[in-house]
Amino acid sequence: MARIxxxxxxxxxxxxxxxxSRTVKTAILVATTFAACAVEMVEALTIVLAVxxxxxxxxxxxxxxxxxxxLAVIVAVLGPALTLIPLDTLRLVIGFLLLAFGLQxxxxxxxxAGGAVALHDEDRIFExxxxxxxxxxxxxxxxxxxxxxxxxxxxxxxxxEVAFIVIAFGDTHHNLALGALAAGAALVTVVVLGVVVHxxxxxxxxxxxxxxxxLMLISYGTFWGGESVGVxxxxxxxxxxxxxxxxxxxxxxxxxLVRRRHGAAAISMAEAx
Amino acid sequence: xxxxxxxxxxxxxxxxGDDWRLALAAAAALxxxxxxxxxxxxAWWVAPVVLSGFLAFVVLREPT
Numbered sequence: 001m002a003r004i005x006x007x008x009x010x011x012x013x014x015x016x017x018x019x020x021s022r023t024v025k026t027a028i029l030v031a032t033t034f035a036a037c038a039v040e041m042v043e044a045l046t047i048v049l050a051v052x053x054x055x056x057x058x059x060x061x062x063x064x065x066x067x068x069x070x071l072a073v074i075v076a077v078l079g080p081a082l083t084l085i086p087l088d089t090l091r092l093v094i095g096f097l098l099l100a101f102g103l104q105x106x107x108x109x110x111x112x113a114g115g116a117v118a119l120h121d122e123d124r125i126f127e128x129x130x131x132x133x134x135x136x137x138x139x140x141x142x143x144x145x146x147x148x149x150x151x152x153x154x155x156x157x158x159x160x161e162v163a164f165i166v167i168a169f170g171d172t173h174h175n176l177a178l179g180a181l182a183a184g185a186a187l188v189t190v191v192v193l194g195v196v197v198h199x200x201x202x203x204x205x206x207x208x209x210x211x212x213x214x215l216m217l218i219s220y221g222t223f224w225g226g227e228s229v230g231v232x233x234x235x236x237x238x239x240x241x242x243x244x245x246x247x248x249x250x251x252x253x254x255x256x257l258v259r260r261r262h263g264a265a266a267i268s269m270a271e272a273x
Numbered sequence: 274x275x276x277x278x279x280x281x282x283x284x285x286x287x288x289x290g291d292d293w294r295l296a297l298a299a300a301a302a303l304x305x306x307x308x309x310x311x312x313x314x315x316a317w318w319v320a321p322v323v324l325s326g327f328l329a330f331v332v333l334r335e336p337t
Contacts, residue, residue, distance in 0.1 A: 092303065097288065099299035103328060104290040110332050117335075160287065221299070222320045229307035231316045243321060250325045254332050261333070 025237060029169045030182045032216040035209045036165050037186035040158040042206060043125075045194045047154030050129030051147050059144035063151030068187075071159045079167050079176045088228045094168045095225025101161060102217025109211035110251055114258025169220070215251065219243040298327030 052060040082090055111117040136146050162183055170179030223233065223240050233239035289296045302320040309316035 096299050096303060099302065099324065100288055100290070100296045103295035103298060103324070104292070106328065107292065107295060107332055110328075111335055114332075218324065222302070222324065225299075225303045226306050226317065226320050229303055229316075230310040231306050231320070233317055239317070246321055247325070250328065254329055258332060258335075 024241070026175070026178065028216060028220075028240070029175070029179060032213060032220075033162070033166055033169055033179045033182040034186045036213045036217075037159075037162045037183040038190055039206055039209045039213065040162050041187055041190040044155045044158040045190055046126050047129055048151050049194060050126050051133045051150045051154075054130050054133040055144055055147040059147040060151040063148040064155050066148075067152045067155035067159065070156055071163050074160075074163050075166055075176070075180060078163075079170060082167065091224040091228035095221045095223075095228055097164060098168060098217045098221030099225060100221075101165075102214050102219075102221055104214075105210050106214030106218060106247075106251055109207055109214050110254045110258060112207045113211065113255045115262045116258050165217070211251065215244055215247050218247050292331060294327065294331050298324055298331075301327070 048060060048064060085093075108117070133147070133150070166179040166183050167176070170176030219240055222243050226233065235242070302323040305323050306316045306319045309319045
């Protein structure tokens with residue numbers, strides 16, 4: 001039978017995991033949210049910098065502020081609202097979403113690490129965004145809605161996935177504030193680096209972060225999704241670490257296979273040419 | 274009408290992303306786990322195996 005939680009705190013009964021287990025889970029929550037937010041914000045920063053440097057900063061600043069406010073509202077409203085949903089249903093939906101996101105992240109990271117797809121090139125994307133921003137005529141004295149919309153979309157769309165991760169991890173860990181804090185710390189770090197560098201953050205090991213976040217999302221998605229349909233995990237919460245190790249091995253083997261396949265294809269193309 | 278389509282298109286892209294087979298994998302893994310639980314079979318291994326198999330299938334069929 002689905003468990004329904006009261007809307008007021010305490011939202012969840014304390015399941016009573018050990019202090020060590022709680023610490024590990026909290027560390028994973030903070031690290032995953034921080035890394036996911038950092039990756040998405042590096043991509044958003046590239047767009048924002050390209051538009052701001054090309055068209056001026058007034059409308060861009062307002063676009064960023066509006067996007068961050070919208071994301072904060074989503075987290076603030078949706079997070080507590082989820083406590084009204086039965087726990088098993090919530091875990092099933094969150095488990096599915098984490099699996100869907102995690103598989104996408106890991107697929108891209110494996111293909112990039114294996115050389116089948118080019119690494120995310122922030123410098124190239126930055127120049128492309130600048131060219132597009134230049135091609136749209138300035139509105140001359142009026143508010144620059146083009147720059148506002150572009151910066152809003154860049155920050156909002158990149159941040160939406162992070163907002164879901166913050167809500168998913170925060171809600172199931174009974175600690176939405178900690179997830180939001182980790183995301184905020186990543187945002188500040190990326191913004192400070194962006195101001196210092198004053199250019200796209202092309203040296204951030206984006207694919208390695210994507211790889212790690214993909215592993216975490218799949219592992220947690222497997223664990224929570226499994227629990228929601230009645231799977232009993234050997235070792236309880238510590239099974240998450242085993243899942244992380246399992247998926248890391250699978251993904252590493254896939255990188256090797258893709259690299260070998262890609263290398264063989266390149267050689268045959270060179271011989272044919 | 275175009276706003277409604279755009280709304281659903283946005284959420285489809287957001288959840289399903291570039292490759293619909295991976296969203297199918299997520300659903301299949303949870304569905305297979307539920308079936309194993311219903312059949313009283315130890316189910317903890319089902320989702321990791323299904324997801325790993327789908328991921329390998331999708332990644333290794335990617336054109337080089």
